[in-house]
Amino acid sequence: MIIRFLTFCSFCCALLLSGCIQEQKSFTFDNACIVISSDPTSSVRLAATELQYFIHKTTGFCPEIISELPSEKTRAIFVGKSAYTEKMKYPDRPFEEQEYLIDITSGHIVLIGQDEDYQSDAERNKGRDNNGLSPEKDRLVLNYAAATGDSSVKDVMFALPSIYDAQGTCYAVYDFIERFLGVRFFGPHPENVFIPAAKKIKIDRQQIRRTPAIKHRHTTYTFDWPLIKDQYIGASVEMQQLFLRRLRIGGRKWASNHAFTGYQARFLQTHPEYFAKGRGGGASERQFCYTNTGFIRQVAQDAINYFKGGGTIAEQVALGDYFAVVPLDNASWCTCNACQQELALDKENIVGEHFNCGTATHYMWNFINNVAREVKKEVPDKKIAALAYHVYAYLPKDVELEDNISVAPCLHPRNYWAPGMERNEMSFYKAWIEESKKSGRDIYLWNYLCFPTERGLVTDFHVFPGFNIHKTSEQLRMYASDQVKGIFLCGTGEQLDFYITMKLMDDPSLDTDVLLDDFFTNYFGSAASAMKQFYLKIESVYSDPKNYPEEIQTKDAQYHQTEELAWKYLGTKEVMDELGEYIADARKTASNEIEKSRVESWVKGIWEYMMEGYHAYNQK
Template identity: 70%
Template sequence: MKKKVLSCLILCCGLLCSGFLQAKKSFLLEGAYIVTSDSSTNTVRLAAVELQYFIWKTTGFKPEITSRIPVGSKGIFVGRSRYTEAMQLADKPFGEQEYLIDVTPERIVLMGQDEDFQSEAERNKGRDNNGISPEKDRPVLDYGLVTGDDSVNGLMVPLPSIYDAQGTCYAVYDFIERFLGVRFFGPSPENVFIPEARKIKVACQQIRRAPAIKYRHGTYTFEWPIVKEQYMGATGDMQQLFIRRLRMGGRKWAANHAFTGYQDRFLRKNPKRPELFESYHPEYFAKGRNGGASERQFCYTNPGFIRQVAEDAVRYFREGKTFAEQIALGDYFAIVPLDNANWCTCEECQMQLALDKANIIGSHFNCGTATHYIWNFINNVAKEVKKEKIMGDKKLTALAYHVYAYLPKDIQLEDNIAVVPCLHPRNYWVPGMERNEMKFYKAWIEESKKSGRDVFLWNYLCFPTERGIISNFNVFPGFNIHKSGEQIRMYAADRVKGVFFCGTGEQLDFYITMRLMDDPALDIDLLMDEFFDNYFGQASKSMKAFYTKIESVYSDPKNYPENIQTEEAQFHQTEEIAWRYLGTPDVMDDLRLTIEKAQKSAKSDLEKRRVESWVNGVWKYMLKGYSSFNQK
């Protein structure tokens, strides 16, 4: 029977992957040195600076960072060095993103999988879903400005790319959270919870683990309504440090609509970038259609177009080159149609489309009315790529999205295809939508278990806020971390390789989402209690009631129009749904009383500012939407 691993903080909620307790033995942080190698990477340098800073803020003792520890001194060894090599700690190489926390009475070791054994060109190639390449993702920050601490102004810290191997950073951030009790609730210094200074002893133990879901990234919506105020004036540099503290990134992977450069390459010379034009191939493009680079589809049965896409993939795999708006990262090259269903009208394309004319449940957005058409195209490209016998485990990556979301049951898909089902977990107040998406999600998961296929996911966490931005109304907030948390646990159990967030969600939802992506065994309610107690202090009870009320109203299908509860269709929040069905007078009165009680309960200046960030970001935003609708 495994012994329970003790922590110096009761509030620590991380689960230990492996550990043991040496009775009555511990390591006292005071008096220790932080030890790195002479030639530290960006990953190790960031890890050492963050560790030094938070030990200082939680204990009052500021350990020196050195590459040579005085004889007889206690050391906290960060990253690989001649010292850790002599310790012979690891009985096997670190796996992907794996790290080690090893504590004895004499020393602590914090290290992990930092080496990716790739050339500089290999590490930097490609572009992610946001159009960012790793080589442009290593900013240098003024640590004093991003921490809001004048005493460290001018300390310039280079960040690793979120796609760099950074197991040592993961080890240090786990240590900071687990044993120092620090919590990164947002990018602003006022979003960070730091316990009062005290002596800290860390019980002897060994922890070796890795994040559960290997790719964890998305489109940042930190400046969107609600979120912007909650993050209390955070700068772009603060946001960059924040996403690394929450371990965003991980495996190099990408998949998005990636053919918008083809018109400039094969249809007409664009005077703004004439260098892209290669040759004239109108046969690549959808017959009977027109439109701009992101509108006019292609003839997905045309052999020349199929070969061209395959050549692009092979060129990326061999040379690391992408052209125009192509999306590719690491060992993955995206082949995703443009974002519309204006398909080619040629005979062959229409013949394939006819096979799936009725492959839809109700009127759902995600269906299969182009399943054979698109997945045959993807499969044909995959076959062409395989002919080239590319070295390594290279894969094409494709969305299971919109009219090609459903699994093609009678097509034997090639094994060099990674699939990406696109899901709306924040819209599962629509029962039919959840049923439809879980049906095709499970179909892809079962297929992957048989084929060994990599499955990633695209999660729309942008709703309902994006719908409000597009339609010019203030939404009823989409707080639903319990439902989203259930989904993440399912993803981990199904061995999903990664999740791309189309929008990051609000403060609490995003924080807990990232914690669960790292460790899905964590208890959502305990994470919530920890957030509200530590962040809002004396106002915690009222602020939790405020969040919980919004979540319960938003997430319950019974609060929506009857047709939404019964129809097989996709729905999004509208202004009427927001303020006639969800934000009713009774609900708004309840929320008003709760937030006013929170304002009165907050005691310290920091507690008051944090409460006001929700008053301004959430409550006043809701009041504006409610008033606007009722005035109409």
């Protein structure tokens, strides 16, 4: 495939468009070209390259990418802002955050979106997200041939936009590719991408203008975990990074995570009074005195310095308008009188034996409030990003929180096979949602898609897979309805769960069962029925509380999967025998090499992993 930028004699765009083939009611790609600015942004360059590639793959026709239209009458696909789109008055009104437009006529298509980043370079580049990356470091140079696994692509290298760069035009192009070309980005490896057979495509006149429902969409990168890596068929880092853009990962700049690790080296010698009295430990262990006024002022000043362009230091977490204020990940609190008096207020503020509770609610939210109040004096339009997590998960009902605090409840939707966990977490989640409606507070979420796989990695056993896309879908639609601003996924989850999760973050009105049918039909072809039954059987067993011991069904406590739960209660002989039959059927019915390869990626990535766990447990 050839990608070229051509310069022709320019002429009046209005004359060209008026002369387009008027008798046609639909747009076809015959002799069409892709038109971009002569100085395209990285977002537009990526969008145009991807559009050209997939038009070529689906139709056999490869449109040239040009910056000036030829003199003869030509169908044109305008990608991103250019002199032509300005002359045609696209858009007719300013774009909102991440908004984009798809406008299709018989003679031209316009794919354009909100690509302007209105933040300063200091704010855009000098923060770091929950993975420790800054947007600046996220603009990787991509070898497009390597990322697509297509040797016909020659000498095409360019910088990817950061996932946090405004890239509405990319969103428009990816929507177009999926909606009208039928391409599906089921994973990062070329074999994970479904591309329909070459055909002549006609697209009726229409206009689509929309924006993703959830504005922040990000995740920890767990592509090399069990139950994930083999489904992605050994995808390279370049393939993974392109995949993230295709799924619209990123969006609004927000980050919140434990943020005081670097304070140990900064202040242990000069300000020992900042540290928790009666406690020890290393940089990620020793807590601080969260009632100490000097420490409060220091944290506030660090936030102010960041917002004024100073960047983050000492492993702080911040992006855009948000600076994280979250304590270290333990409850070894300071033993000074002031701290202990505040902690005493919440001694009984816990339901059952839940991890997420409120036994440090007043203590921690008063600290966060004090920092936010100091920050507000100098930068009132910026936000302190806090987590509602562990012993400070519950809303402090008698504390009036500053309006420059954003809150992210931390939820375990993949563990809601324990009904008590779901009741507890939905209770404090709803409390925060109701408070946000009254105060106008930004609500984000931290969702754990890492379980149960992470539990298996930590405690060294093979888990029964945590497939539960129907429950996840139910939650995502609730989040969107509650106007949650963003979701950080702690762990990507397996191939299908991650794919549908990202589709629903973009558009929660999509039907989960339609997405499931689309995945299995297009991905596995002749083996679709057997593979779908395989997935749904695992999901039904994993998600149903009735398959767990009675204590789990009735007790108010946090639970995680154990080896005994996995292979005594879930992966029983009867269940494994049934799953084995589905796998045997899929292997038999897969009708071509790509279907067989995709089936084998699930055999190796899921079924063989499960069999190893089942036999290891039963041999003990």
